[in-house]
Every structure is written in C-alpha cells, then in structure tokens.
Amino acid sequence: MLRLDTRYLPGFSEALEAHREALLRARESLLAKRGDKAQMLGWMDLPEDTETLREIRRYREANPWVEDFVLIGIGGSALGPKALEAAFNESGVRFHYLDHVEPEPIKRLLRTLDPRKTLVNAVSKSGSTAETLAGLAVFLKWLKGHLGEDWRRHLVVTTDPKEGPLRAFAEREGLKAFPIPKEVGGRFSVLSPVGLLPLAFAGADLDALLMGARKANETALAPLEESLPLKTALLLHLHRHLPVHVFMVYSERLSHLPSWFVQLHDESLGKVNRQGQRVGTTAVPALGPKDQHAQVQLFREGPLDKLLALVIPETPLEDLEIPEVEGLEAASFLFGKSFFQLLKAEAEATYQALAEGGQRVYALYLSQVSPYAVGWLMQHLMWQTAFLGELWGVNAFDQPGVELGKRLTLALLRQEG
Numbered sequence: 001m002l003r004l005d006t007r008y009l010p011g012f013s014e015a016l017e018a019h020r021e022a023l024l025r026a027r028e029s030l031l032a033k034r035g036d037k038a039q040m041l042g043w044m045d046l047p048e049d050t051e052t053l054r055e056i057r058r059y060r061e062a063n064p065w066v067e068d069f070v071l072i073g074i075g076g077s078a079l080g081p082k083a084l085e086a087a088f089n090e091s092g093v094r095f096h097y098l099d100h101v102e103p104e105p106i107k108r109l110l111r112t113l114d115p116r117k118t119l120v121n122a123v124s125k126s127g128s129t130a131e132t133l134a135g136l137a138v139f140l141k142w143l144k145g146h147l148g149e150d151w152r153r154h155l156v157v158t159t160d161p162k163e164g165p166l167r168a169f170a171e172r173e174g175l176k177a178f179p180i181p182k183e184v185g186g187r188f189s190v191l192s193p194v195g196l197l198p199l200a201f202a203g204a205d206l207d208a209l210l211m212g213a214r215k216a217n218e219t220a221l222a223p224l225e226e227s228l229p230l231k232t233a234l235l236l237h238l239h240r241h242l243p244v245h246v247f248m249v250y251s252e253r254l255s256h257l258p259s260w261f262v263q264l265h266d267e268s269l270g271k272v273n274r275q276g277q278r279v280g281t282t283a284v285p286a287l288g289p290k291d292q293h294a295q296v297q298l299f300r301e302g303p304l305d306k307l308l309a310l311v312i313p314e315t316p317l318e319d320l321e322i323p324e325v326e327g328l329e330a331a332s333f334l335f336g337k338s339f340f341q342l343l344k345a346e347a348e349a350t351y352q353a354l355a356e357g358g359q360r361v362y363a364l365y366l367s368q369v370s371p372y373a374v375g376w377l378m379q380h381l382m383w384q385t386a387f388l389g390e391l392w393g394v395n396a397f398d399q400p401g402v403e404l405g406k407r408l409t410l411a412l413l414r415q416e417g
C-alpha cells in the first residue's frame with residue numbers, strides 16, 4: 001500500500017481542482033503515444049509480462065550452483081536491481097556490482113571470487129556502454145582462464161532483443177541472453193529482465209513485486225482524485241521554481257532506492273524543453289535517519305529552495321526491542337521501546353520539523369518495506385516522471401545531454417593510443 005500525505009501543504013486539494021484540466025490533458029497526451037514503440041512507453045506493460053518471468057524462473061532453477069552473482073552494468077542497467085536486491089535478497093547469493101571503472105576494486109573482487117560458483121550478468125540496453133564492455137572483457141578473460149570451454153555457462157547477457165554489440169556477441173558465442181524490450185529505456189527497465197533476472201537469483205518475491213507495479217498502473221489511470229502519480233506529479237509541478245527535490249527514504253533496506261530515483265528524475269526531466277528553455281529540478285538522495293545527522297541541518301535552516309518527499313514505512317516486517325541496560329539511565333526513554341518505534345518517531349519528528357522550518361514537504365507512506373509496496377512505489381515514480389515530462393514539455397525518455405561526454409571520452413582514449 002502506498003499513501004500520499006500532504007498535511008503540511010494546505011491548499012493542495014484546491015490546487016488539484018485548479019489543475020484538473022492540465023493534468024488530465026497531460027495523461028491523455030502521454031497515453032495517446034502508447035501504441036508507438038518509438039515513444040519508449042513499454043515500461044507500462046512490463047508488470048503484465050508473465051511469459052518473461054516464467055523464462056527467468058526456468059533459468060534460475062537450471063542454475064542452482066550460483067553463489068556469487070556479478071552484475072556488470074551502469075546507470076539504468078544497475079541502479080534498479082541494486083536497489084531491490086539490497087532490500088529483498090532472501091537467497092544468500094552474494095551480489096557484486098561492476099558499475100564503475102576503478103581498477104583496484106575490480107582486482108580485489110576477482111581475487112575473492114570462485115569462478116566455478118560465479119555467474120556474470122552483463123547488462124546494457126545499447127550494448128555499447130564503455131564501462132560495461134570494459135568490465136565484460138576482464139571477466140570474460142577471467143572465466144575463460146579458469147573454466148576453459150565451460151565459461152559460457154557462467155555468462156548471461158541482458159540487452160536489446162536484436163541490436164547492439166552485446167547482442168551480436170551473445171549470438172556469435174551462443175550465450176543465454178534475455179531481451180530488454182526495444183520500447184523500454186534503461187532507467188525505466190527495472191521490471192524487465194534487467195531487474196527480474198538478478199532478483200530471481202536473490203530469491204525475491206517477484207509475483208508480489210509485479211503485483212505492486214500493476215497497482216501503480218491502476219492508480220495512474222484512475223480518476224484524478226485517486227490518481228496518486230498525477231497528484232505527486234502536480235506537487236512537483238507546483239514547486240518547479242524550487243531547484244532542489246530531496247528524496248528521503250526511512251529504510252536502511254531501501255538505501256539504494258534514492259540513487260535509482262535520482263537517475264530517473266534528473267535524466268528524464270533535466271532538459272531543454274520545446275520552447276528552448278532549460279527545465280528540471282535537481283533530485284538529492286537522502287536516507288533517514290542517517291541524514292538527520294548529516295543533511296537535515298541544511299534542510300531545516302538552509303535556503304528554502306527545496307521540495308522534500310519523505311518515504312516512510314508504516315509497519316515493520318519484524319521488530320526488535322531495545323533492552324534495558326543498568327547504569328545507562330540516560331537512555332531509559334528507549335528501554336522497552338522497539339527499533340521500529342524509534343524509526344517512526346524520528347521520521348515523524350523530522351517531517352514536522354522540516355515543515356515548521358518553512359520547507360515544502362510531503363510524505364509517501366509505505367505500508368511495509370515489502371516487494372509489493374516497493375514495486376508499487378517504483379512504478380508510481382515512473383508514472384510521476386512520465387507525467388512531469390508532459391507537464392514540462394520535455395521528452396522524458398531520451399538523454400541527448402550525455403552523448404557529448406561519451407564522444408569526448410572516446411576521443412581522449414584514441415589520442416592516448
């Protein structure tokens with residue numbers, strides 16, 4: 001269950017009414033593009049794709065020997081799986097992410113892994129990302145060196161169904177390869193094999209995850225009053241003059257979720273719009289309660305240039321009591337209370353303190369940090385982003401601004417010979 005709370009933003013219901021037409025128009029124009037594959041709206045249909053899920057499960061069952069799972073991918077090819085696996089790993093399979101190009105940690109990882117128990121998953125929508133191909137090359141050499149002909153069983157690819165260098169390589173070598181549908185972009189791909197394959201190895205409840213995402217689809221299409229993503233899109237739209245959007249999550253298990261959201265929000269919406277203006281707000285990741293001891297001072301008394309979203313779980317899956325300690329009477333207010341009570345009290349207190357400090361803040365309550373609720377939340381945020389793309393007059397599904405950096409990197413490498 002996902003619930004929006006706007007208690008500190010009076011006048012929101014009136015604003016919703018005042019923007020009714022604009023919001024419904026934004027939704028209509030988004031949905032009108034749905035049939036056209038080039039519009040990259042395939043993420044809307046991923047929660048319904050039970051066929052791919054079955055194939056992933058078969059593959060997982062055929063490979064019970066995996067103890068270490070190395071995901072080589074970056075950006076949208078790593079952030080989603082990382083966020084969900086960290087929260088819902090039930091299997092004990094150890095996950096390692098090669099979403100960087102720093103040599104020392106790569107060498108350290110290679111020293112610790114047993115190739116016979118390691119599955120490498122190279123993930124890239126384009127199949128041509130430099131960081132990913134560099135990592136793949138190193139792991140390929142390592143697998144071949146240790147396993148000889150058996151290396152193929154230890155490498156699985158997730159990429160475009162037809163195009164790109166990684167697809168061509170998988171075909172040439174006869175590797176197992178899962179498709180990322182053409183009409184699904186990287187930062188919207190967490191519910192494709194990009195996320196589902198690693199999560200199957202993590203033993204996460206994929207049915208519940210997809211069921212939650214289907215619920216988000218339902219609310220996206222619901223009448224305005226019940227359309228959670230239209231409502232949160234409006235909150236961001238109303239505050240678009242504030243340059244910073246803090247996304248603060250009160251869950252250690254979801255500690256990687258803010259980074260996933262940052263890419264989704266910033267890369268989708270930070271653009272030159274159809275009128276030639278630069279638009280977008282800067283998403284800042286934050287984690288409660290850790291950031292109460294790092295960023296909240298600024299949030300509370302620094303510039304009033306932010307819209308803050310707090311994601312707060314309402315119930316724990318399991319709780320833990322804080323036992324009494326003799327001689328530590330200073331902490332007696334904690335004794336007999338539970339960790340979840342403490343977490344909840346801190347979240348609620350911060351919510352109130354930020355509002356009283358004059359910041360614009362709302363909460364998204366998650367019934368529980370469960371695959372169902374988090375699947376709902378992530379798909380909800382994708383809808384929110386897509387609606388904002390319509391409201392701000394940008395294509396939320398491209399990223400022209402990252403191309404120049406890639407070209408310059410290649411030019412530098414070529415110069416160095």
Ligand SMILES: O=P(O)(O)OC[C@H]1O[C@H](O)[C@H](O)[C@@H](O)[C@@H]1O
Nearest residue numbers: 075076077124125126129186402
């Ligand atoms: O999945 P890939 O094609 O390897 O792309 C990985 C990432 O790199 C690109 O530079 C894009 O800016 C990101 O949107 C993308 O998620």
